[in-house]
Amino acid sequence: MAGFSVSRYAPDRGVWGRLTARDSVVRRLDWPMLGSAIALSLIGAALVYSATRGRDSLNHGDPYYFLLRHALNTGIGFALMVGTIWLGHRTLRGAVPVLYGLSVLLVLAVLTPLGATVNGAHAWIIIGGGFSLQPSEFTKITIILVMAMILAARVDAGDQLYPDHRTVAKALGLALLPMVIVMGMPDLGSVMVMAVIVLGVLLASGASNRWVFGLLGAGAAGAVAVWQLGLLDDYQIARFAAFANPALDPAGVGYNTNQARIAIGSGGLTGTGLFQGTQTTGQFVPEQQTDFVFTVAGEELGFLGAGLILVLLGVVLWRACRIARETTELYGTIVAAGIIAWFAFQAFENIGMTLGIMPVAGLPLPFVSYGGSSMFAVWVAIGLLQSIRVQRPMSA
């Protein structure tokens, strides 16, 4: 009975009636997840504003420059989510090859003169008007979608219990292609996230343990090879060195992490109060509206506020896990698991680096960090999760 639409058999109702009907899409949305995501975005807006209102060199003299853009990005992201739910992940399934092809082209475009370098990562396409695009953010989604499509196709068709080796190999190959390109940018942070996504997807697909452990081994070997062969840039090596020993060169590569820790540590239980943080006002932490946005929460909102962000992220992930477990088709499960792996790892890496337990990598904090591409991508992901929930059969 796959693919049926509930509303087709429902009596005609007004718009309000349709939205509030017991079987309506709105009623069946996962509200705790949506509420948490909206709350995170609102907190993010406040933090971004706090971090940027005094940064005259960045905000062109307009203290609301970043806040307005952040609001706009969030609005677009929200619209993308609504659109995704409206289309439905199953409908999108048909478009996956096109989306995947587009995303590969976009990451390739970064390597052409269209691309731009921001903070050492050549990962951007400047659109103009102050906007830029980070294609690797969208690639995270298309990798999930394309792998899910391939891995789930024959299982959902009932032909197999688990994807066979050929299928897994094919899925891996398709995932690897954009990863290699992103690696060449180099945008190591995104590659790490993609690798974890691939792992999550493989786990959820029911692929043989050999693939899972093989992938883990390959990842480790790859890391060693990258290190040994000197494929890393100097700045990347320096980041790892500073992570291993923060006292090393506190004015240089260790500066970010050191200042981040001071800002967070000085927040204490309740923080200095929003817009009152001396470290934030004094702009001691670089990239504070993007990668280091969590330090604003740490300083100004304290353990309670920063803890709330962790709790909200926890709610999003908990609901996502439920959705992954409760959907009947493998395709939805894999997509949900990919998104979980993505959000969880990216949040852990981002917050972990500000807390000094992970090396520095240029990754935004989902929903909270300033940045359009990331904001669009995470909201599309929320749309996918909601769609999976809405379209699973009602549990009576």
Added chain:
Amino acid sequence: MSNIPETGRTQRVQIRLIVIQVLVFSLLLTLGGRLWYLQIRNGREYTDEAKSNHVQQVVQPAVRGSILDARGVPLADNETRLVVSASRTELLKMDDDGKGVLTRLADVLGMKPKDVFDKIRLCDAKTAQPCWNGSPYQPIPVTDEATTQQALQIRERAEDFPGITAEPTAVRRYVAPGKANTAQVLGYLSPVTDEEITKAKDTDSPYLRSDQVGRSGLERTYDKELRGKAGVTRYEVDNLGRVIGQAKDDKAEPGSSVVTSIDARVQAVAEYELNEAMKTARKSFDKNTNQNYKADSGAVVVMEAKTGRVVAMASNPDYDPNAWVGGISGKDYARMTSKKSNYPLLNRAIQGQAAPGSIFKVVSTAASVNAGYSFDGHYTCGSSYTAEGHTYKNFESQSHGPITLGQALEVSCDTVFYALGYQQWQKDGGLQPKKNTKDWFFKTAHQFGLGKETGIDLPNEVTGRVPDRRWKKDFWKANKDTWCEQAKKWPKKKDFNTVLAHENCLEGMKLHAYDSINYSIGQGDTLVTPIQMATIYAAISNGGTLYDPTVGKAIISPDGKNVRMVEPHSHGKLPASAKTLKQMEGALAGVATRGTAAWRFGGWPQDKIPMHAKTGTAEVYGKQTTSWFATYTKDYSIVMTISQGGTGSGASGPAVRNIYDALYGLDDSGKQDLKKALLPTPQKSLPKIQHDGTIDAPTIKPYDPNSQKTPEEQTLAAVLGRRD
């Protein structure tokens, strides 16, 4: 139909989804734990770090208080110099880190560009002086000797010199009014050290990086009062050091002024006369060593007899304290601390110790009376005294027959005191001392305040030494190993040192007859300081009270509203009855009129201003004799000493007489002219303080040494050879 179970899930996928969920939540828990660790457990530490991160201090140094003489004449004050400073934060904002500006500045100031760069670089472990060890947010002084023209050039072309300021700034100045240098008494300043900053961090007067600290003399004793409180403006700054707000502003409070009991005019006389006396001594021939006296150092103290206040205190050799201002040069420092210059930094009035010789006899006299000898009894003054097979000669082997203790003081008869000292030693059991030895001579010396500091308000006073039984024992313990090692050469080698070492090794812990005999006339191991002797003679004058000498007299707050007096304190009474004191006074007056000092007080108006004196010529092994001259009137006590200077009256006599002449306005015939008198009675009142807190200062004329003299008298002063 599919073979997918009803739940839509195979077992494997379901388990793996749970694994993913567990992993996800353990990651979140890790973050939460780490967050707790940073914010709650170590939050304090990071709060402190954050504070030091964003608050920077700019210090406005407080104007240091002046040091004034008793009438308000500044001995140390501040002058306004044009200080050119560079702001590092401004310079570092420039593309070339300010190199261009500094090079132009060096050109205007006539300095080498490298010297300017060096002055404003920050000190660290690898950077040697010159460098800046203060806060990098502080304007760093490049020079404090800019001319008005240079300052104007810098100010008028401000656009060429961004970050450079030329401001008038208060800098310490040692005025030397009327040539009263007062160097060792005033002391000097030098920059605060890291150690001192750490030490004073939690006290009520913490140091700032830019502070200058009093290192000696009054500058050190009254450092806290003089220093005032620097103004500190705390700015909140951002990561580039840009000021984003003002956190706190403490205005600078200037330091208090210290009024001293020093009279600059008398001080100038004392310094001049001490120096002249030493110059004269160096022209005099010493028969004992067959060369002229070296007169390598000397000191004189003029003290108010009734209060212990110091009116003048001179130490020679001296130095120009202005050499320390603005950082002493390596050359000057080496010169001031070298053996060749004979350590001019030492204040020999309180840090020079020597055997007192005969001026010690007032102690021996009091001790004898306390031991039961009659002051007016008769004691043989032979030309020599023999005890335990040794013969001790009277000074220049004179003999006076049986005389009283008073006469023994007057003619400074050694043999009388030899006998008394020896008898007391015998009574105490000789080489086998009794359990409870009386030790009258040692006990009395301690009661006179010898062997410990007088408590003067100047740092690093030395104690001198009373060579009593305990000291002998301690000294032997400390040295026996060396002595006994050296004594191994005995009896093969029989030079003085080996024989002495042999004796000391075996019996150095015991008090010998010769120890007591030598000690009775202030020889042997006895050491005193000029300030101790001045205190003792002042006490004899004032009826027996030993005052802690003081130089500081009052501390006056910068607004003049708060005056704290430094009151005289006593540290004991002389162990002598009023009668004995009176008898001793008679004898000491006799010294000035008939005795060893009489030839120096020719024409002195003894009836108007009774003079009391005691001369001393102390022998020092391997050196020329030390000249001592201790005197007092009812108002003042003056003690002078010259190391390797000759006899007491011969070397120091004229100088002391001239100081008295200046104080009382006497000419050499003894005629008093009160208009010429500098200080016929001690200065009681404080200088006048105006409503705005400024202190009136009279003008001062330099000392004219010929004002009291006729040419004939000058030739007379050159006559030498009187016995002492």
